[in-house]
Amino acid sequence: MPRIGVLGAGIAGLTAAYQLQESGASVQVLEATDRAGGVIQSTKSDGFLVEHGPNSLRPTQHLETLIDNLDLEDRRVWADDTASKRYVIRDERPVPLPTSLGSFISTDLFSARAKLRLLAEPFIGRRSGTNSDESLAAFTRRRLGPEVLDYAVAPFVGGVFAGDPTQLSARHAFERLVDLEEEYGSLFWGGLRANRNDPAPDDAPSSLFSFHDGLETLPAALADALGDCVVHGTPVTALHHTNDGWDVEVAASNDEPAHQSFDAVISTLPLHALQQLDFDTPIDPSPLHDVTYPPVAVVALGYDRAAVEHPLDGFGMLVPPVEDQFDILGTIFSSTLFPGRAPDGHVLLTTFVGGTRTPSLAERTPSAVRDVVERDLNRLLGVTGDPGFAQHVHWPRAIPQYTLGYGTVKETLDTLEAEHDGLYFAGNYRSGVSVGDAVASGAAAASRALDALTTRDP
Numbered sequence: 001m002p003r004i005g006v007l008g009a010g011i012a013g014l015t016a017a018y019q020l021q022e023s024g025a026s027v028q029v030l031e032a033t034d035r036a037g038g039v040i041q042s043t044k045s046d047g048f049l050v051e052h053g054p055n056s057l058r059p060t061q062h063l064e065t066l067i068d069n070l071d072l073e074d075r076r077v078w079a080d081d082t083a084s085k086r087y088v089i090r091d092e093r094p095v096p097l098p099t100s101l102g103s104f105i106s107t108d109l110f111s112a113r114a115k116l117r118l119l120a121e122p123f124i125g126r127r128s129g130t131n132s133d134e135s136l137a138a139f140t141r142r143r144l145g146p147e148v149l150d151y152a153v154a155p156f157v158g159g160v161f162a163g164d165p166t167q168l169s170a171r172h173a174f175e176r177l178v179d180l181e182e183e184y185g186s187l188f189w190g191g192l193r194a195n196r197n198d199p200a201p202d203d204a205p206s207s208l209f210s211f212h213d214g215l216e217t218l219p220a221a222l223a224d225a226l227g228d229c230v231v232h233g234t235p236v237t238a239l240h241h242t243n244d245g246w247d248v249e250v251a252a253s254n255d256e257p258a259h260q261s262f263d264a265v266i267s268t269l270p271l272h273a274l275q276q277l278d279f280d281t282p283i284d285p286s287p288l289h290d291v292t293y294p295p296v297a298v299v300a301l302g303y304d305r306a307a308v309e310h311p312l313d314g315f316g317m318l319v320p321p322v323e324d325q326f327d328i329l330g331t332i333f334s335s336t337l338f339p340g341r342a343p344d345g346h347v348l349l350t351t352f353v354g355g356t357r358t359p360s361l362a363e364r365t366p367s368a369v370r371d372v373v374e375r376d377l378n379r380l381l382g383v384t385g386d387p388g389f390a391q392h393v394h395w396p397r398a399i400p401q402y403t404l405g406y407g408t409v410k411e412t413l414d415t416l417e418a419e420h421d422g423l424y425f426a427g428n429y430r431s432g433v434s435v436g437d438a439v440a441s442g443a444a445a446a447s448r449a450l451d452a453l454t455t456r457d458p
């Protein structure tokens, strides 16, 4: 039976380990901290359920399989219908993002000129004459116009990547958009055709879900299923290729490091943690070291319902960088989105600060960050009075940025795998930053490892 080591017990590592275990391999997960789930953390206090990292998931094939296998369907909650409404700040007030032709025509979010520019999208030809990487900002300006960049795409990437569209690569951060242009010549026609060929599942009550006790339900169930295979408090410090496979060094509580041998290793460590390992390779790893993970602060505030003037009838609100009188990236109306996030008569608002836009804000003291958040919520949502509940989370390195030239990062990872037998990489730096992407990447790495081990010479 092959013995496979998985480094890191975030969702990518747990998924890889679970798939390996289900296939009969002997697996061990080495996790530096005392809990499983990585950035997926849900905590409950004073009747408020706070998500420290991700708040909601989109159904994907892999997630549905995990939920089925782990028997989590009864614990799942779907987003409230109102969550399809998303606000964007324009001229200092929340304006709903249009979701139909009628609301697009009447919306104040875009000027008449921007609407006409958007309607011209199907008639704009493909980008030609170059294969070079294009920023998401340049791509959006070229196809959809500058106002859609300012009031739709820039706030959206602030929400997904905590990132900046002038730095992100359209090809690597939003591959689907570039594919639509290449395949169909237009995002509009491509989107219509792609939806017809691949309709959303009829039986999903909403496009977003979580669990009654928060998103941590998923990694906790995976860790339960893996049992003793997950070893906590084992920070990996070195990785060496040996004649028989891999030697993994782990810092131990006494002075002597411990060593484990594996036939294959799947690293799901964030790239900044991978960089710290003692690992000899003839491949130049510097592109991996250049990937930035900006800091993000998450501030969850609970209020009496009566203290918030806004109806909170939506997923939340995003603040575009051009509305620069505000400092927050956006706020999720958590108690509207899912049930059980706040006690009766109260609301929970989860706000994000920092990212590539304003990294230094995320590094301020908890009370200074909270002041910024309260000031913006007061102005944007008509919040009065102090929150009765507050929780602050600081992610010093939150989400990897798929910036211009990210192809070199992906190539470096492919080359490392090709050059080192039995070494694989998975995680949110590989093929998308969502939880669904990290799960898919963990599952794919497990399959590659199993395929190689079952086909290699005895």
Ligand SMILES: Cc1cc2nc3c(=O)[nH]c(=O)nc-3n(C[C@H](O)[C@H](O)[C@H](O)COP(=O)(O)OP(=O)(O)OC[C@H]3O[C@@H](n4cnc5c(N)ncnc54)[C@H](O)[C@@H]3O)c2cc1C
Binding pocket: 007, 008, 009, 010, 011, 012, 013, 030, 031, 032, 033, 036, 037, 038, 039, 040, 052, 053, 054, 055, 056, 057, 058, 234, 235, 236, 237, 268, 269, 270, 273, 296, 298, 395, 398, 399, 426, 427, 428, 429, 433, 434, 435, 436, 438
């Ligand atoms: C604030 C925030 C909000 C987000 N919101 C959403 C959302 O709403 N929806 C969504 O789909 N996605 C969201 N994401 C993205 C998504 O949550 C992550 O991309 C995904 O969970 C990352 O999983 P991972 O397994 O790749 O990495 P991680 O979760 O980072 O796991 C890596 C693991 O490796 C461990 N580790 C590190 N160094 C070592 C070492 N030397 N030895 C052993 N172990 C080590 C860590 O402790 C950790 O457990 C959000 C992310 C953040 C930060």
